Amino acid sequence: MNCREARDLLVALSNDEVTRSERVLTQAHLAGCPACQAEFEALAEVRRRLTGGLKMRGAAAAPSPRSWAAIQSRLGPRAAPARRWLIPASRLVSGALMAVALFAASSALNPLTGTRLVSELATATPERATVQPTITATPIMVMAPDADRIAPPDGDPRREMALDRAAAPGRNRSPLAAPIRPARREADRFDADDTMAGLDSAPAIEEKETPCNACSMLN
Amino acid sequence: MQSEVRVLIGRTLAGDQTAFAALYHQYKNLVYKTAWLLLGNSAEADDALQEVFLLVHRALATYQPERAAFSTWLYRITTNYCLSWRRRRRLTLLPLEWAGQTPDAAQRHHEERLEDTDTIFRCVQRLSGKKRAVVVLRYYWDLSYAEISTILDIPLGTVKSRLNEALRIMRDELGPLLSIEGAMLPDAGREVRS
Numbered sequence: 001m002n003c004r005e006a007r008d009l010l011v012a013l014s015n016d017e018v019t020r021s022e023r024v025l026t027q028a029h030l031a032g033c034p035a036c037q038a039e040f041e042a043l044a045e046v047r048r049r050l051t052g053g054l055k056m057r058g059a060a061a062a063p064s065p066r067s068w069a070a071i072q073s074r075l076g077p078r079a080a081p082a083r084r085w086l087i088p089a090s091r092l093v094s095g096a097l098m099a100v101a102l103f104a105a106s107s108a109l110n111p112l113t114g115t116r117l118v119s120e121l122a123t124a125t126p127e128r129a130t131v132q133p134t135i136t137a138t139p140i141m142v143m144a145p146d147a148d149r150i151a152p153p154d155g156d157p158r159r160e161m162a163l164d165r166a167a168a169p170g171r172n173r174s175p176l177a178a179p180i181r182p183a184r185r186e187a188d189r190f191d192a193d194d195t196m197a198g199l200d201s202a203p204a205i206e207e208k209e210t211p212c213n214a215c216s217m218l219n
Numbered sequence: 220m221q222s223e224v225r226v227l228i229g230r231t232l233a234g235d236q237t238a239f240a241a242l243y244h245q246y247k248n249l250v251y252k253t254a255w256l257l258l259g260n261s262a263e264a265d266d267a268l269q270e271v272f273l274l275v276h277r278a279l280a281t282y283q284p285e286r287a288a289f290s291t292w293l294y295r296i297t298t299n300y301c302l303s304w305r306r307r308r309r310l311t312l313l314p315l316e317w318a319g320q321t322p323d324a325a326q327r328h329h330e331e332r333l334e335d336t337d338t339i340f341r342c343v344q345r346l347s348g349k350k351r352a353v354v355v356l357r358y359y360w361d362l363s364y365a366e367i368s369t370i371l372d373i374p375l376g377t378v379k380s381r382l383n384e385a386l387r388i389m390r391d392e393l394g395p396l397l398s399i400e401g402a403m404l405p406d407a408g409r410e411v412r413s
Contacts, residue, residue: 008383010383011379011382011383011386011387012379012382012383015357015382017363017379043386043390046386046390046394047358047386049335049393050339050343050354050389051359052336053335053336053338053343054256054339054340054354054355054359056336057256057336057340058252058256058359061251061252061255061261061264062248063247063248063251063264063268064261064265067247067251067265068244068247070269071243071269071272071276072236072240074269075236075239075273075276
């Protein structure tokens with residue numbers, strides 16, 4: 001073992017983190033090399049002082065007594081995750097029935113296809129089922145976000161509607177639509193992306209839609 | 220210990236906040252002291268404590284006890300958080316609590332020890348984040364190379380080389396200050412910090 005090989009192992013030797021063969025070889029080299037022996041002693045002394053200094057500093061460090069209260073306030077009331085799955089079957093069934101009823105009602109009221117399709121379906125035979133229904137082209141007004149800038153010409157009744165919508169944009173928003181989320185703060189992105197990176201035992205955090213204060217801070 | 224922790228984790232996942240409070244009080248010192256030694260000041264360590272436990276609360280369902288001890292998982296989240304925080308902070312400023320700090324202990328011996336501790340602590344703070352993490356985990360928490368390798372998700376050889384480099388840097392910086400003999404060997408070679 002030469003000096004370079006020995007010096008690569010000096011810190012591990014002082015930390016008792018070498019294999020038996022490495023220990024024997026390194027100690028044999030140190031016995032015959034005063035320079036490496038001096039370096040080993042210097043590194044051992046640094047290790048001793050470093051350990052003492054860190055222990056002394058760390059012993060005095062204590063978290064603020066207010067930290068837990070701060071964490072609690074940021075956690076807020078949180079529903080137990082397991083309870084999310086305890087939706088009664090009756091509510092699921094009634095929800096499914098309501099969805100079917102809403103679909104049927106909206107189809108029946110659709111002036112373009114609804115009445116025709118319902119009547120066709122009612123009288124459909126296996127042979128007719130292969131016939132593709134034809135839909136006549138009808139002008140459709142698309143309410144783009146900048147609809148007020150492309151409003152129909154004067155005299156057109158759709159112009160009034162467009163201007164009304166432009167004047168009150170929130171009115172067109174369905175109450176069932178997803179709430180607008182605030183943009184993620186830079187610090188929050190850092191939390192999710194950097195801190196949890198590489199956690200074998202903790203895969204990436206799943207994005208959840210449930211209203212939870214702790215999660216919303218990370219979204 | 221591990222079975223007790225598993226029970227607390229299970230109760231926390233079931234919505235029991237008192238179980239999470241018990242986890243917090245059991246592990247707050249691990250997180251706080253690690254953060255304090257890595258970040259170098261108490262305000263940021265308190266912030267880290269809060270952020271880490273909020274992350275833990277959120278990701279608790281993903282923790283796999285069969286793969287790592289809960290403390291290993293916490294060390295990893297804490298070191299990742301602190302190293303990322305320091306990378307973002309960029310500037311390494313000495314905390315205010317160090318400025319003009321003069322130990323007022325009665326005994327000279329104690330004063331010398333405090334001065335030594337300050338010098339050592341400043342030197343640790345000047346190490347790169349990666350080297351500082353292995354130094355804190357090894358010399359404060361007395362973790363083995365294998366445990367440090369798992370926590371930081373780096374090969375065992377990298378743990379060895381980082382500790383080797385860190386101690387040589389400290390030997391060069393602390394040697395003249397702490398009168399460590401043999402610290403400035405002509406062929407020792409000054410390490411370049413990364």
